[in-house]
Amino acid sequence: MSIWNVINLAGGLAMFIFGMNLMSDGLKLVAGSYLKKILEKLTKNRIIAMMVGAGLTALIQSSNAMCVMVVGFVNAGMMQLERSVGILMGAKIGTTITGQLIAFNISEIAPVIAFVGVAITMFSKKPKVKNVGQIIASLGVLFIGLGTMSAAMKPLAGEVWFQSLLQKFSNPILCVIIGVIFTVIIQSASASVGVLQMLALSGVMAFPGAFPQAFYIMLGMNIGASVAPALASLGGRKDAKRVAFIVILFESIGMVLFMILTQIFPVIFDWILNTAPGNPTRQIANANTIFNLVTVAILLPCAKYLVKISEFVIRGEDDKEEAALHYIDESGYQSGTVLIGQIDQEVGRMHSLVRENMEASTKVYFGNMTISKEQFERNEEAVDFLNKEIVAALIRTNQLGVSEKEATHAGNLYHIVTDLERIGDHAENVLGYALQMKEDKRKFSDKALKNLKELSQAVYKIYDLACEHFSNPSEELYRVIYDLEADIDKMVDKMRASNSKRLSKMKCEAVQGLYFNEILVDLERVADHSLNIAQAAKKYEIYDEDEDL
Template sequence: MKTEDILGLFGGLALFLYGMNMMSEGLEELAGGQLETILEKLTNHKIKAIMIGMLLTCVMQSSSAMTVMLIGFVNAKLMSLKRAIWVVMGANIGTTITGQMIALKLGTIAPVLAIVGVVMIVFFTQQTIQRYGEIITGIGMLFMGLNIMAQSMIPLQTSVTFLHFMMALSNPLLAVFAGTILTAIIQSSSASIGILQTLAMQGLVPFSQAVYFLMGFDIGTCMTAFLASLSGNRNAKRLALFHLLFNVMGTSFFMTICLVTPIISFVASWTPCEPMRQIANMHTLFNVVTVVIFIGIDRLILKLIYKLCPDKPIKKY
């Protein structure tokens, strides 16, 4: 790759992240700062809490941001650990909406969306219209960033070094590890999925390999919550630990399913010749299956967390 291709790749990624951030901020502003009230009133039941976690993460467009917010609530004793765990489960499903949006292939009208959104922000004084403008602009910038990344990745199709590197990652465990490291660095599983879908669209990553990268992305996104919990109380650390266990155990289970059953080819058959949609569908399925499993064993996982992260002994003087 030439220097301009590398700059284009990172520039496109920057535009993607900024667009996603602008979109989520606009959605949060429209929510009117009612997230705390919603969480407090509607998380008294497991299924309700999971649904709320899913819906709010769709609004925020970031499971990491949702988990960090929950860690703050738990740390401030505004929410119990048990309720927060349920919401985290829903957040993992909600974050898959970004991949589904990317698979819609709105790149051709992305500049139009950006222009319309900017007009709404600049030429209207009503805050509600400006917020909608931020959302539309964010969506446009997100897809424009993807288009720039896609163009920058074209030279990789003939790069022997890159192709050898991807062949080395054909081992499922290595692919999971690489996905974990990438997302831990970028601090956004949505951005990682955007990159993966772009690579798949260019024919650089087969779906059978992309599945394992997806699993690594979900583990890598736990880094944000871990960092946020470092200065928190014991329950804040327990919530970050649950987030990690949830994704690691879910990955282990789902990886086994992928290796011993034809589920990869089954999911691929839903949308043949559409690698971006295949990746989005598998990511959603992966997180839904993991949540269904954890719904039944959440009490056991909670006991395990208390054993792994017990209360500090009271010092006697």
């Protein structure tokens, strides 16, 4: 085998992996915005969840990506641990489609497929059509890489030293270890199995004699694929770690089961070989499919026990700190869809913290401190922290590649976190005035307190409605928010005029009057930012009833 064969082998492998990743990215761009909704709605039943997991994984052509997405959704609290098991098992079935696709071996027409895909990408102006072009082009690149690898490997079949080396790898455990290591290196079970198929196709692994070795290597490749979700769970919540553990447990049980069965009943190898006589690539693809189907059939009814084992191994609950990310973790940085879902959850936290502080800052004027000053400060610190981290995460979504709909949602999230952070600052101002007045032993008049209570209630309402509208936009709700913001402006004008009268008639001191005006400014700004939040979700054209249209 010459140096040029080695270079061609490396280049072919690079094109194969690049094509596979490019195809996965293109498929996720086409379907990514729907994945979250599908996973949320169709995972209550284990059988349906398994079918959904298989279908979606076949669609995006990556069990690693699907498992990482599930880890991310569980970490974000968007999916329960029990519901994730069916999807994880389905993902293992779905990923076998890649091997079946490779077994067709359409390398001869691969350049034409790549050309058609590139042409669609270059000449189409619609993003969705461009994504379809990317999928077609990547499929062509994938098979060009496979053809290059196969041609580069053929000289190895005649190398005595290489055949001697293969004979030393006859130990099943050693073959499993080789499969694990290889998959950990290239981070894709589908790509690993594809390389194994090319070794068989080129005659480097001579079938049927070398089929048992290939089978055990394939078992190791499946275990190696569980490393990606394990890495994605690092730094996540304990349920996310349990998901990763279940993936490893599933693959390990399947591997041990098939190693025992094939040692006791070697005829299993003959059965698999007879599914596609004389077609080594299809035989490996079928072996991979059979392994995953049988393992799922055995373990799916035991899903609740896998969950219990994971809870026994990974015990306890998560410690919650306000100024920390509770949902965004490493799994999010591998999928734009997952990351946006996690950001949604963090924004929900931010909304709750701001709401708690806003209410505390106004109720203190009536002698009702709903939370301690220390808790208020921790909340404000957490809001500032979340604002910074969420903005950084939103910037990352551009690098990960998201659909047009998801990109628009990410832009809206940027605006909402900015408004939430500013509302938090206004709440801090309002509390500061109260604490200063308490220190100076000053109080508002009964009329001022009545006005403050009325305005506070209106501000709570518009804030809550705005956040509701952001989650579920509707024209009717937007109209209510729009009108309420106008009413608050009028309310503030009247209260400001009333405050001026009290000052002119010496019914309150100038300092109290100044504080009252500052509070009016802050609460009016809260209403303005609340309207901004609603507009970030969806802005509707509003016309006055008497306006001539």
